[in-house]
Amino acid sequence: MRERRDPIRDSGRPDTVRSAAVPASASPLASLLLTERPRPSWIRESHRGWRLAVATVCLGAFMGQLDSSIATLTYPALEAQFHAPLAVVEWVSLAYLLALVALLVPAGRLSDARGRKLMYLYGFLAFSASSAGCGFAPNLTVLIACRAVQAVGAALMQANSVALVTTSAPRHRMRAALGVQAGAQALGLALGPTLGGLIVVGLGWRWVFFVNVPVGVIGIVAGHYLLPRTRTHSSTDRFDWPGLALLAVATTAGLLAVSAASGLGLSPAAVLGLAAVSLAAGYGFVRRIRTAAAPLVDPSLLDPADSPGRRILPALAAALGGYLILFGPLVLVPLVLTRAGGSLESAGLVLTALPGGFAVSALAAERVLPAGWSDRRRAALGAAVALVVLVAMIPAPAHAAVLAPLLLLLGLGLGTFTPANNAQVMAEIPAGTAGTGGALVNMARGLGTALGVAAVALALHLGHGAGRQLATALLAVVAAAVLSLCRRPGP
Known part of the structure; x- marks a missing residue:
């Protein structure tokens, strides 16, 4: 029987847990840097304390996704300034995503041992500092290198985001809390294209990265006071x-x-x-x-012959496909519309419909859909909507008036799918390895996002005049695979 922690049951415990990584003989400086600090008592004892913790995590989720969606709007400007092809410029995103994918599970393991709050705050610090480095980068090589460093901070944040939500929220509110977090991510994605278009045109591409710095400062302060300490630690004697x-x-x-x-x-x-x-x-x-x-991941979690693995593996594969579908249009639409003569500002406004629909659905699906529906059924509904919309987009003309409503519907489907899918995975993860479980979800997200960037670039390169249709058809095939995974019966 795997360990389960009920946040309601634990909420009354004193918030005075010391990180297992800090020995009693540690110096005052080491203790200061490696010990999770307590929340104020009035926050810890408030029945709204878990909501404040979720809101703080949402700030990091918003920041990370804002950066992801804004970065795609810099591609045309970077192509022009550095005289580089798309296959090179896309590595501004891919370098970040590759480092993120490689570091998520180690960051989750480290956080399970050292403290999720502590590592989350260090993630905010690293992300903000490297964002400033991206803004000052003199060439593409330095920019790509700074993006890779930025991924270190993002890994520490993302590996802990789902874990902090699921270990803070009461069990019966977990899916709703994950929906709020997904909504914050979608809001970041939604504002990214609009802000990105305005910032790149009005201030230049460098300010796309500078905007992360003040958000990061706010996140560090809020996290220090509002996030709970880690109550269950795991060992990382070997890595x-x-x-x-x-x-x-x-x-x-x-x-x-x-x-x-x-x-x-x-x-x-x-x-x-x-x-x-x-x-x-x-x-x-x-x-x-x-x-x-001492493997990076507990093999039972990914073993199809084991009961948890039979449930977790299909859900993780579906998560990867869902984020591929979500991020593919964020790369495709700005390039298609600007190459057709449209402005970057208008392309950003059209693209906002996708994450905007995602945010609405992620926040509202919990109230709109029947309470008795399982996570599997909710995820299947969202995947089915995404599939129908993508099939309709293949022959649709590349006009803003046509693409905007279709992207809105696609976002509604993906916003229904994602929280339910994430809840499926986290329901099978023991509390002591919640950081590793959250890292698996975010690793699937990072791989899906990276494949969305790469697959769209490949389709545009191979399809020439029909590149948009080829890319959309590819996304539809992925949606069909996701729906098939969602409809698989449980063990």
């Missing part, structure tokens, strides 16, 4: 560095192969070699988590 290396090689080589096929300029032999390396490293990673003494 699986070979497993981390295999994961990083598999994801990096795979996306490099896709980017090369999109026009990065590598030879066909290099593309095949990268694909082979990716497959070999991926196989090695799977073998590693089954045999290592």
